[in-house]
Structure formats: structure tokens, C-alpha cells
Amino acid sequence: MQKKPTSAYIHIPFCTQICYYCDFSKVFIKNQPVDAYLQALIREYESYDIRELQTLYIGGGTPTAISAEQLDWLLTNLVRHLDLGRLDEFTIEANPGDLSPEKIEVLKRSAVNRVSLGVQTFNNRQLKQIGRGHNEAQIYDSIDSLKAAGFNNISIDLIYALPGQTLADVKENVAKALALDVPHLSLYSLILEHHTVFMNKMRRGKLNLPGEDLEAEMFDYIISEMEANGFEHYEISNFTKPGFESRHNLMYWANVEYYGCGAGASGYLDGIRYRNRGPIQHYLKGVAAGNPKLEEEVLTKKEMMEEELFLGLRKKTGVSISRFEEKFHESFEKRYGQIVEELIADSLVQITDGHLRMTKKGLFLGDTVAEKFILE
Helix, strand or coil: CCCCCCEEEEEECEECCCCCCCCCCCEECCCCCHHHHHHHHHHHHHHCCCCCCCEEEEEECCHHHCCHHHHHHHHHHHCCCCCHHHCCEEEEEECCCCCCHHHHHHHHHCCCCEEEEEEECCCHHHHHHCCCCCCHHHHHHHHHHHHHCCCCCEEEEEEECCCCCCHHHHHHHHHHHHHCCCCEEEEEECCCCCCCHHHHHHHCCCCCCCCHHHHHHHHHHHHHHHHHCCCEEEECCEEECCCCCCHHHHHHHCCCCEEEECCCCEEEECCEEEEECCCHHHHHHHHHCCCCEEEEEECCHHHHHHHHHHHHCCECCCEEHHHHHHHHCCCHHHHHHHHHHHHHHCCCEEEECCEEEECHHHHHHCHHHHHHHCCC
């Protein structure tokens, strides 16, 4: 009997506006069947008969784009059958422009204990340029209101290597982020995704992005500045004060199974990775018919091993070689010895205390290093 997952991801696909870099499953909220969607979502969630979770994460889209009443209904129904004593971390993503006093009141009364705020940049001109709906003042208001409501586990997201961004801009963003006195920061470099405004602009030669050297300089600066301020760089893009790691994300990087509910959401159950139907009408029909899933992929042992490395290498602690061998009953040395040797020679990885880890140079190249472990 396989143990049931102890984490769940809940997807809210609505946004009050669409950002120019985003390719997530999302829609503009106006005239959408939000209530019908939330009911279908809870129906899917309850079909798994979930009684115990350690981490619950509501992402999007923008979960705080829905009304205070809808938010209250969602948060209440998600924990109705849960043993709250075991729920360590309940995160909701929020946007500074959407957090009204009513919504903060709803969050305060709920079981939510962690808020992840999509700041992206403090620079008003750049916020407009990337299609965000909030301004710098709203960031400070939201953080102040959340703290006043008793939330101390707050994370903010920032994006660097934005069009036209300079190192001075990044330094200013980092300084303003540190001044907020929150215990967790995620800093992502801009990635151009297909079917986004930014990708279309770039194809027309209209997107002035920082070059790779400048981006590497930004990455270096961010790491040294965060570490100088007592943050641990525990994953490629994530920094934490002691004890405030995102436990939900650590679950992904540890490559364990989890429920994924909602339109376009992904999950991992019984060795099968699945993705739900999206757009919303397809998802509603799927739930009504008793199957919201669009595709399922049964992972082979080879794929499971590759994922273990691909995900585990994102963390500062890296991949435990003995845990890997125990889990997969394979010799790590036999299978990956030569790849590791080459990467060590290029100063991209190192082995310390029985763990394979990326070096700082390796972390900057991230996925390119991890991809070396995907054997033909």
C-alpha cells in the first residue's frame, strides 16, 4: 500500500490582468464562471479523500483576484476535512494590487500561515513595462497590512534581467526587498516563454534584454548581498532566513508525489505524472464527467532517476548519493560517474559529504548542468 501524498497544489487561473512574461494557465477574470470553477475545484479535491496534508499551496493565476466571499468559501472548503494540527504550511500567492482589507481579513481568519507576494520589481516604470497591475506604494501597503494581520511568514518574488534593466536597478530592488524585513525571497531571471507578449516582442527585435555577462553579474550580486544579510541561498532562485524555507517547494525538489487540482494543474500520484484539462470550460466538463485529467505519463525508472537529479540539484544541499542508491537500487558511480567527472573538471559540480551539489558557476547555468544527466 503506497503512502498517500502529504502535499497538494491548488490552481486558481484568474488574473485581474495578464503580465507580458507569463505563460501559466490563466485567464482574465472578467465574465468568467468563478463560482462554478471553485465548486468544480473542490469537487476534484474531495475526490482524492484527503485527510492529512503537511503543505497546501494555492497558486495561479492570482488567487487573490477572486472576491473576499469566494476566497473565504475556498479556504474553508479546502481544510474542512483536514487535520489542521498536521498542516505545517498553508501558502497562498497574492498580488499587491488585489489584497483589499476584506481579503486580508479573510486570510487572517483562515488556516493560511504563509503569503507569497508577486512583487517582481519596485520600479514603477518597469512594473508598467512588464504588464503588472500594481505600483510600488501598493507593495509597502500590502506588506504592512499582512504584518498587522499577524503574518510573519511572507515571501516575495522578484524578477531580474528585465528588458532595459541595469545592475543599479537590481541593486535598488534588492535593497528595497531587504528593507521589507521578510524572511523569504525568490529571485528569478526573466525567461522568455512562448505565446507571451515578451516573446513576440523579442521576435520583432523590440526587446532590449541584458546580455549573459550582465545577467551573471546580477546573479552574483544577488547571492552575495542576500548572504551578507543573513539569508541562505538554499535553491537556485530562493533565499531564506533560518527556518523559513518554502516547505511546499522543497517537496517538489525532493521529487515526492503530490496532488494537483484545478484547470491546467499538474500532479504526481502513484508513479504517474498528470496534467489536468484547461481552459476552464474543458476542466468544468472534465470534472462533471468524473475525469479532469488531460494526460498521464507513467514514469519509467530511468525517468524517475533523471527527475531525482534534475530537481535535487536545484537545492544547495544537492542530491544524497546514498539516498539515491537506496531509492533506485542502482550504483550511482556506475551510471553517472563519467558525467560527474566531466562536470567536476568544468567546476560545475562538486561532491561533499556524500552529496552531489552544483557549484556557484553550476547554479548560474542551472538546467543546462542538470540536463547532462538525461541519458539517451
